[in-house]
Amino acid sequence: MQKETPQSAVTMRGIRKAFPGVQALDDVDFDLGASEIHALLGENGAGKSTLIKVLTGALARDGGEIALQGQPVEFASTGEAQAAGISTVYQEVNLIPAMSVLQNLTLGKTGGRFGVISWRRARAQAQEKLDRLGLKVDLDRALGSHSVAVQQMVAIARALDAETRVLVLDEPTASLDAQETSALFEVMRSLKERGISIVFITHFLDQVYEISDRLTVLRNGRKVGSGRTAETGRQELIAMMIGRELGEVEAAFAGERRAAEGEPVLTARNVGRKRLLQPFDLELRAGEAVGLSGLLGSGRTEMTKLLFGAIRPDSGTLEMRGKGRVGASPGASLEAGMALCPEDRKAEGLVGELSVRENIVLSMQAKRGWLNRVSRAEQEKIADEMIRALAIATPDAEKPVRQLSGGNQQKVVLARALASQPRILLLDEPTRGIDVGAHAEILVLIRKLCAEGLALLVASSEIDEVVSSSDRVVVLRDRRKIGEISGGEITRDNIVTMIAGNDG
Amino acid sequence: MTFHKLFAASLSCALMSSAALAADYTIGFSQVGSEGDWRPAFSKNMQDEAGKYGVDLKFANAQGKQEEQLRAVRAFIAQGVDAIIIAPVVVTGWEDVLEEAKDAEIPVFLVDRDVDVDDKSLYVTRISADFNLEGKLAGAWLAAESLGNCKIVEMQGTTGSAPAIERKSGFEAVIDQFPAMEIVATQSGDFTTEGGKKVMEAFIKSTNNLDGICAAFAHNDNMQLGAIQAMKEAGLKPGKDVLMVSVDYVPAIVDAMKAGDANASVELRSAVAEFIYPVITDYLESPKDLDKWIVIPSDLHKAE
Amino acid sequence: MQSRAVWPLLALAVILIVDGIISPNFYDIRIVEGRLFGNLIDILYRAVPTALVALGMAVVIGTKGIDLSVGSIAAISGAIIAWRIQAGDPHGLVLVWALAAAAVCGAWNGALVAGLGIQPIIATLILMVSGRGIGMMVNLFYGGTDPSFQSAFLQGLSTGSVLYVPTRLFVFTGLFLLLWVLIRRTALGLFVEATGGNAAASNIAGVNARLIAFVAYVICGLMAGWAGVILTADTHTSDPVSVALYIELDAILAVVIGGGSLAGGRIYLGMTVIGALVIQTLTTSILISGLPPEYNLIIKALVVLFVLVLQSDKARQGIAAALWRRVRQ
16 A cells, blocks of 8 residues: 555545444545546445545545545535536436436536527537537436436436546446446546546446556545555455454454354255345354354345345245244244344434334234234333343433434344344344444354354454354355355355455 | 217208398307306207298307407308307407407397497397396295294305306395395305205204205306205105205206105296297397396296 | 323314413313314314314325325215215115225225325326216216205214214214224334334345235225214215315325324324324314404414424424523613
């Protein structure tokens, strides 16, 4: 990692940004050289989007400085950033499929006098924009009738104008196939040759190596490294993205790994779904903690959801000991004795307006059926027990759960799963976005549950957490299960090597 | 009406219009739509009776839309009909199309509602019932019956609608002549039975069981029927304790009058073809200036 | 709970006090023709249909949905009553037919919303627009010109009285308790509120969110069907064009006055009834006030605005702060 590129397009120094309960960016530096393609990497919640939003004026920063070609700048809005030559294309194409390409290129950019659109001028300008990218697209056809790749390019064409110096592409390849991706890369290279610097956000490592000149990695709101892509090894990169030094608690566990001796309680054979996860086999045993490791987008969340029936598999069978085939729906899985704590607490985990008590009893109530209501007294008893057992910090059980901090919300999700008395517990990122103290408590709890005979599957983006808390580790790459390791094989280096693949 | 009857009726319409190919006059009729009970009966009467007057009627239902009506009238002009009848959806926006008809020398007759044009020569005449007259008839009957001494509760039609405004002003024009006649309470019952019942219930409470009230005037029979129910439920005797007069003369009020629950109703005729066609055919035979409004007479029916 | 109930009850009290000032004998209650008789009884009596519809609406709004078709459902159940009575069915069976038709209407809405995933406002708009036409078509089954009927049983339910108390108040109380037990003494209420609060999370937690939404629309349809029965039996005439017209707006308003949020996630049955009473008290007050009918809607809108402002914490704080400043000056 060395300092370089004397004349840089963008220099960001000591950027800080906090949201309630989270330090999204903590003293982050970012250098974008002139005429370079710079990959910005990190797991979900690492701070990529926040950094980009600070750069493009969509978010106000709490601290730090930004300079554009050496000149300090202060953007109050995306409009000002755009006027200064910074354009952004977001992940979801913000265009209107039913409108023509011409209309999409013109929308919101009509600087005509009195807001009147001169379609002749607009057409000329739109054509010029497409020509700049070497795109041959019929201006009058509806945008939606073109492929996603073309739509993506039109979005880029729209974002670019003659003054653009810096182009930010947020996951532009997420929904493109290989051929479409290489077409996009062509365009990116030609833009670079014309002196435009590009920030390229992606989680596909192959693409990072194919297109980028330099890269920067963020984790938990901090910059963990940056350098020339060619000089950064694949394993080093993965370690930067998902590695973390062991805490005390985790280090304590690492010693007591146990062999798989419990009985298999859940057996997945050839379970998969097209485009989400290739068919895989998996066995979960009572009293065993299985870690699920892989990069963002490798299929971690998909695997937990397929096992739980939250995503319906299109192949394979799931069998539970003593229950036969399971997994038709979350309700059926719950009834059979499974529980899932999802990754996205806000969207899929909690009902924010309901109280802590109601959130905790929801799953057990669903398991008992609507007629067999858990009485209020019983609800309160269970809620109080859970609040005590998991040390949930809340004044009382009637507080709306949205008012709790992230870590305590995570504990409520866990409490809900535990209240349904599962035999198999699927945890997707149980320690995401919570403070260090809560983090350690949750890991202690996982260990304890396991000791009580629960079968556990823990998906995590933190390699060291997986290493420290798992008896067995399943590794995913590119939406495929690529192997399992257990016992003494579970080391950080082994996992990184597997994720990096043979060519790494 | 069963579906069979409906079918037979439409079939006979179809037969009649083809039989009328040899008719003396071809007349286009642009009707507002088919809302309520009265208007479909009006349309059917116009279609059924056309043959009798030697008229081949081209009927166009505008489904309540003025642009549809303008289109129909222009189509009539293009077909070169002998005359055009319009039951306008709204009062404004007619100048252009009426000019076109005038240029094509096709006389236009309005039925039912009015139009608002500066140049009254754009149409020959309007042939319709007079809502104001209906109100006057009800008022006159009540004045005679009560010997000019009567406290009245009134159930208005939908607030702001032409029949409600006109019936009220006609009624008031008569009772204003009698110092001892007075409307002591008035409310809108939206022309519905439910509305009439609710309003009468409130009147009963606010006038201490209609104490001293001698009559109830409703802008239509449906509201009066609701009022009758409300009064019976309150232990009052409609038609005896209180005089009940309303407008429309629908079958249900006829029954109520037979039972002694209602006293009088002003008929709003739907069988108006006999008043409309002669005016038009006479005019087509010998064009002359007519009054701008020919009123279809309204009759007040009394209980025996 | 207490603080939430204060404002709608306060609004109700204010309207009643104003009534007492305008009309001194407003609170009189007498016995006429073997039943209680007076403005206060009238308010309860007339509020029943709106309150029934509002209770069903509260459940649907709890799922983050809305049902615009309740007026049309009431019209259909009314038309079914007139039709089946003309067809000579026993009147108890006629009631079953009417409610069954309403349940089918609710199931249709539920299927569009929960099954096909159509937005509730659009899905229920379909039946809202077509329902009154369906009612008129049903009227045509037996001639259509005179859809009135006589039924001692149904009219007894609607306009009769038992022990001086209007029967419909007993019907309402019975349905309210039934619904309350269904929502609060089974887990249905929790599931509805969880679904409305966050459907995806409820699903992961094992609640069949789509089934719950479907059931909510069926309940709402049934309540609207009961309102149709009460209203149609009241005038013993099926009038699909105008029966329960705009009742969906009053029902939504009742839910909102009762503290419900259109964002879903909470059901307040008792407060919804208070909301319906506020609206009916207002309507009755306007009718007896002697004001020209041209002002009815404006006054209603202003009072509703006043109640909603009272309910809004922000508005209350703002007004209190403004008043405080003035006092100190």
